Amino acid sequence: MKSPITVIILTFNEENNIVDCLESVKDFAAQIFIVDSGSTDQTPEILTRYPVQVFHHPFENYSQQRNWSLKNLPIKTEWVLNLDADQRLTDEFKAEVHHHLSNGKLENINGFLASRKTMFMGKWIKYGGHYPTYHAMTFRLGKGQCEQKLYDQHYLVEGNTIKLKGDVIDLITESLSTFTLRHDKWSTLESIQQFDSANSSTETIIGKLKGDAMQRRRYFKNLYERLPLFVRPVLYFLVRYFFRLGFLDGKRGLIFHFLQCFWFRFLIDAKIYELRRTNKQIIQ
Structure with a gap:
């Protein structure tokens, strides 16, 4: 059963990443939006194989692209989840979010904090203070936005948040x-x-x-x-x-x-x- 949540994924020449990303969300999200900034590889063709809605928007910077997506996409759900193409949702994360969204006890909660599980050269980077590192990738529509920074942007959430146990896998690099x-x-x-x-x-x-x-x-x-x-x-x-x-x-x-x-x-x-x-x- 799909969760009442919309996933937004930014792409630009992500043919090596987008399949695994979409496989991790296709049975989870009620809506999946792709915001592409001019891919010239096989990304557009791959996207035709999945139940996604594709929008095209020129890339200025990460913050502008994320906030444009939040304001302009025809989102029908109350909750949104922001992903990069090199990220994957774990089963634990999906089950936990689905449970929270289904139990109807989130009146005072506007966002979820989840940790990234960084994978580098096929290895989980567990130490060095790199795990857990929490990010507010998921929030109520209208209650969150991407902060205005050129690099290392995070999401600002208005109101209270819940810290999740489930992780999001982040493939830090292809090579x-x-x-x-x-x-x-x-x-x-x-x-x-x-x-x-x-x-x-x-x-x-x-x-x-x-x-x-x-x-x-x-x-x-x-x-x-x-x-x-x-x-x-x-x-x-x-x-x-x-x-x-x-x-x-x-x-x-x-x-x-x-x-x-x-x-x-x-x-x-x-x-x-x-x-x-x-x-x-x-x-x-």
């Missing part, structure tokens, strides 16, 4: 080449976000040490951003890999934690340093 290419692009967005105060917005999660799981993560991220450039990625890697036991993830964990916790963060700092030098030269 190391894809991983480094994507993170190079994301490092540019994050460096601009941190450098340019014009990109700041009040429509973001407020960091709170005693808040919910997402607010606590944002609190510590804000502290990280106050640390000196080039020092903070070293400290971050040491904390994640040694103090948060990332080394227990083995060889693939070493690759992941080094690239994600040190190389990626160091690249962000290098690009911020470059932006500062360029800006200083322009002023002079």
Whole structure:
């Protein structure tokens, strides 16, 4: 029996991911919407095999695409679930959400927090503080939106939320080449976000040490951003890999934690340093 929920999936050249994603939701959601931003691979053809409604919208950034989808799609259900093509719903997640939506006791609840279960090179990255990491992917229509950030966006939910036990599987990369290419692009967005105060917005999660799981993560991220450039990625890697036991993830964990916790963060700092030098030269 399908749940009274709408799933929204963003796509752009996702022929390697979209099948498994749709297989995980096709028997779960009452509605499935695909918002495609100009795929040129086999994604459009694959979508014809599934009970989905496809909409096309030019991609500006992740936040704009998500919020456009929430405002413009003909959603008929009260609840929505936002997915990426490289994510899959677990049976536990689906059963838990279906139970909550069917029991009629959610008057004061507007969202669900679920943890991502990151898979890297075929291995679950369990340590290094990477699990559990909760996200508000599911909420009542009109009670949630994607925060206005260039990178590392999360969903803002108005009102109370429930923390779920079921996870969402997140395939972090198809290959190391894809991983480094994507993170190079994301490092540019994050460096601009941190450098340019014009990109700041009040429509973001407020960091709170005693808040919910997402607010606590944002609190510590804000502290990280106050640390000196080039020092903070070293400290971050040491904390994640040694103090948060990332080394227990083995060889693939070493690759992941080094690239994600040190190389990626160091690249962000290098690009911020470059932006500062360029800006200083322009002023002079």
